[in-house]
């Protein structure tokens with residue numbers, strides 16, 4: 001046991017005694033410690049600032065066994081005994097108090113993906129908190145706002161690709177579109193065993209002979225995409241698809257979320273078009289398409305008009321990998337057929353109208369035009385002869401922070417010099433695609449296309465602290481594709 005772990009365990013033993021005689025004692029102080037960040041609210045101030053009726057949730061990170069298909073048991077990690085973790089559903093204006101207990105053999109944290117929480121609640125190890133040690137606890141508390149479809153997941157190493165992911169929904173008071181019912185669709189990739197960093201194609205892995213293809217003990221996984229055994233929709237392989245039942249005439253809202261480790265999905269439903277109503281939780285002017293890309297960390301809400309009785313495939317195909325599409329079944333209650341025709345996939349997976357980023361327009365009017373106070377031109381690269389993935393040639397943690405001042409309008413202009421997709425995610429803020437006055441859309445994760453794809457976003461620096469800005473491909477993040485946005 002190294003010194004740090006010894007100290008954790010000693011502290012925990014003390015904490016248990018303390019808690020035994022004083023049940024109200026804040027155990028977080030003895031477990032995952034908040035890191036004091038100059039200019040940001042303290043942990044206690046952030047906790048006190050969250051007002052509204054409290055919703056207490058207890059989340060236990062632990063080893064789980066889940067059946068992802070007939071005879072296919074995934075021995076992995078999850079929350080509260082399952083995978084995906086329990087959906088947390090809140091009303092706008094409530095206050096969430098989530099006590100996270102770590103029963104894993106490694107330290108962990110939870111990040112509340114997309115929600116602009118105060119800095120001490122953001123769950124980034126080394127930036128906002130010391131990770132929760134094995135046996136430890138940490139309390140996250142924040143106001144449930146704004147409404148939208150979100151995720152929560154571990155932010156330690158590659159734990160995200162190991163099942164420590166779950167949806168979080170904040171329901172709006174007055175939806176801008178009519179619908180009868182909503183369902184959550186969680187898209188994921190399935191990697192049996194412990195994830196390991198990827199080697200570059202030119203080094204180790206397949207070609208160098210240093211590592212081993214697949215899950216070599218102690219070696220790194222070779223290639224650009226982890227050796228996934230399949231794709232999951234709500235925790236199930238296509239061999240055992242979940243059924244989504246609808247009544248004819250119903251308007252079904254699907255909250256499509258991608259917490260996967262390394263998969264961008266193309267999502268479509270057989271026999272139906274999809275009206276996109278929300279992007280990363282933000283209401284958008286409805287736009288009807290045949291298919292949409294949902295990259296890592298992104299969420300899209302779509303409304304489906306149930307006007308074509310039968311049994312249809314709901315499918316999500318990988319854009320960069322080779323696994324067969326994730327699938328579910330859209331089943332009309334009064335339909336004779338209970339499953340789609342064998343092998344049938346939605347036409348939208350290969351053709352039809354695909355949602356484009358510039359289709360998305362926020363319902364809310366954009367801010368009046370002003371020039372950004374600060375612009376960062378950032379190149380995204382990696383994947384050739386190097387195992388590193390970089391922003392402007394720098395691999396985190398050996399990377400300079402992006403320094404901003406409170407109140408500034410900050411522009412991040414990104415160019416992708418690589419052959420892979422990069423869904424870039426900013427913590428603690430929403431940005432607007434394009435410039436703040438262009439009428440683009442408010443998002444927190446944006447897909448930067450491969451091969452010189454360019455995307456610019458702007459945000460207002462209105463949430464002081466130390467924030468992560470990174471690619472949401474867990475393997476790119478692990479290999480350095482991240483920067484800190486630091487208020488100075």
Ligand SMILES: [Cu+2]
Nearest residue numbers: 422471473476
């Ligand atoms: Cu990336």
